[in-house]
Amino acid sequence: xxxxxxxxxxxxxxxxxPSYDLATGRGLMACPKCDALHIEEELELGETARCTRxxxxxxxxxxxxxxxxIALSFTSMVLLVGAVFFPFLEVSAMGFGNASSLFDVALAxxxxxxxxxxxxxxxxIIGLPITRAFLLVYVLAPLAxxxxxxxxxxRAFRWSEVMRPWSMAEIFVIGTAVALVKxxxxxxxxxxxxxxxxxxxxxxxxxxxxxxCQTSIWDAIExxxxxxxxxxxxxxxxx
Amino acid sequence: xxxxxxxxxxxxxxHRAGLIGCHSCGRVWTxxxxxxxxxxxxxxxxxxxxxxxxxxxxxxxxxxxxxxxxFPMMSTQTFAGLAGSSESTxxxxxxxxxxxxxxxxxxxxxxxxxxxxxxxFVAIGWLxxxxxxxxxxxxxxxxLKIYEVVEFIGRWSMIDVFVVAILSxxxxxxxxxxxxxxxxxxxxxxxxxxTMLSAQSFDARLIWRGLPLRSKSE
Ligand SMILES: [Zn+2]
Numbered sequence: 193x194x195x196x197x198x199x200x201x202x203x204x205x206x207x208x209x210p211s212y213d214l215a216t217g218r219g220l221m222a223c224p225k226c227d228a229l230h231i232e233e234e235l236e237l238g239e240t241a242r243c244t245r246x247x248x249x250x251x252x253x254x255x256x257x258x259x260x261x262i263a264l265s266f267t268s269m270v271l272l273v274g275a276v277f278f279p280f281l282e283v284s285a286m287g288f289g290n291a292s293s294l295f296d297v298a299l300a301x302x303x304x305x306x307x308x309x310x311x312x313x314x315x316x317i318i319g320l321p322i323t324r325a326f327l328l329v330y331v332l333a334p335l336a337x338x339x340x341x342x343x344x345x346x347r348a349f350r351w352s353e354v355m356r357p358w359s360m361a362e363i364f365v366i367g368t369a370v371a372l373v374k375x376x377x378x379x380x381x382x383x384x385x386x387x388x389x390x391x392x393x394x395x396x397x398x399x400x401x402x403x404x405c406q407t408s409i410w411d412a413i414e415x416x417x418x419x420x421x422x423x424x425x426x427x428x429x430x431x
Numbered sequence: 432x433x434x435x436x437x438x439x440x441x442x443x444x445x446h447r448a449g450l451i452g453c454h455s456c457g458r459v460w461t462x463x464x465x466x467x468x469x470x471x472x473x474x475x476x477x478x479x480x481x482x483x484x485x486x487x488x489x490x491x492x493x494x495x496x497x498x499x500x501x502f503p504m505m506s507t508q509t510f511a512g513l514a515g516s517s518e519s520t521x522x523x524x525x526x527x528x529x530x531x532x533x534x535x536x537x538x539x540x541x542x543x544x545x546x547x548x549x550x551x552f553v554a555i556g557w558l559x560x561x562x563x564x565x566x567x568x569x570x571x572x573x574x575l576k577i578y579e580v581v582e583f584i585g586r587w588s589m590i591d592v593f594v595v596a597i598l599s600x601x602x603x604x605x606x607x608x609x610x611x612x613x614x615x616x617x618x619x620x621x622x623x624x625x626t627m628l629s630a631q632s633f634d635a636r637l638i639w640r641g642l643p644l645r646s647k648s649e
Contacts, residue, residue: 214448214450215461216461217445217450217451217458217459217460217461220445220450220459221452221457221458221459222444222445222450222451222452222453222457222459223452223457224452224453224454224455224457224635224636225575225635225636226444226571226575226635226636226638226639227444227445227446227452227477227636227639228442228443228444228445228639229442229443229444229445229448229450229452229459244442245442245639246571246572246575246639247572248575250457281597281600281601283601292600297600301599306599306612308617309592309595309596309599309612309616309617309620310596312620313592313593313596316589317593346469346470346471347470347471349470350455350456350470350471350472353455357582357586357627357631358586358627360586360589360593363586363587363589363590363593364593366539366587366590366593367589367590367591367592367593367594367596367597368593368597369536370536370539370540370590370591370594371593371594371597371598371601373528373531373533373536374527374528374531374594374598375598375601376531376533381601406456407456407457410456410457410458410469410470413469414458414469
């Protein structure tokens with residue numbers, strides 16, 4: 193058997209057996225960025241474990257993280273619903289005064305040639321963030337109460353991670369600012385509550401990232417006895 | 432970072448141990464698995480063959496990037512013709528902003544729509560070429576840093592697409608007579624999406640292949 197080469201212990205894992213098995217991979221974790229093997233070991237809350245080789249954060253369990261993440265997910269759901277239905281921009285030019293929500297705008301485009309652009313934009317700023325919030329609550333709510341995870345919890349969490357780079361609320365806020373500068377001087381444009389909801393969403397996302405420890409969530413799903421049901425059925429990877 | 436006592440010890444990799452680490456959740460499996468049984472992700476060995484996907488998305492992004500720069504992002508027409516009607520490509524949009532005197536916004540758009548996409552093509556292409564070639568530990572750290580910057584910053588190129596979307600929405604608010612997103616808006620959005628996919632399909636573990644198995648500190 194290969195010498196284990198002193199893999200460095202890390203990780204939260206509910207099981208207390210200090211053992212690992214180089215033949216099956218049990219009790220080991222590989223750094224996704226550099227492939228270095230580490231032995232899973234329970235971490236203190238508040239500790240951050242980094243890969244010994246490349247320094248990538250591998251686990252950072254935080255006290256009450258699941259409950260915080262659930263609360264933050266609900267907050268972003270509320271903000272996103274507000275962002276859809278409250279006025280986003282109010283324009284007054286040439287005697288016109290007009291306030292419009294994203295919902296109004298979307299309806300106005302519903303049969304135009306711009307529909308694909310509108311759908312793509314709405315997916316990135318509303319659809320994906322709200323789906324992620326739902327998925328996270330679905331995965332974490334049972335875990336926070338120490339119950340068995342719901343069906344497909346593992347898949348739900350993986351999809352929520354896949355969606356992460358594609359939800360772009362913060363980029364949308366900057367885009368809005370640039371657009372306003374472009375029309376400045378031609379009309380007075382006021383930012384409505386929906387714009388501020390997007391700004392608040394940025395801070396919710398930052399807070400959520402501070403509490404997010406994927407490794408703890410994966411371990412919790414696994415330790416709660418969720419077995420992935422696609423065993424023995426090889427499937428293609430996501431795109 | 433809690434430094435372990437054995438920080439100078441050689442590092443064992445999953446690949447060296449004959450195992451496969453899941454790129455999505457980190458769980459380690461034997462090589463006869465092709466799907467992670469914990470999270471369901473497809474298991475891939477750190478192999479240069481995975482670079483094919485990187486290059487495929489890279490070229491798709493590059494092809495989309497050409498019309499994105501040649502065609503207008505949008506054409507606008509104001510009611511009173513105050514700004515007249517205008518058609519502008521990405522770079523003309525930047526010059527317009529400079530002309531209006533909004534230098535800070537011009538810099539944001541210039542960086543997000545021109546510097547970042549071009550830098551991304553160069554960075555991903557270079558990483559894919561040198562991936563799997565032996566390097567020093569320091570070089571590997573630099574490459575990983577570059578990769579992380581590319582992954583972090585790539586999404587920000589979408590700013591210009593959102594600008595076009597919002598300006599089009601202003602039509603609905605009765606402000607401008609017409610705004611037509613140009614063909615460049617769609618191809619630019621696709622170019623950004625494809626390069627994001629290219630960066631995501633790059634396997635950072637390849638950066639470390641062929642390195643002497645030493646750990647980070649000294
Ligand atoms: Zn996995």
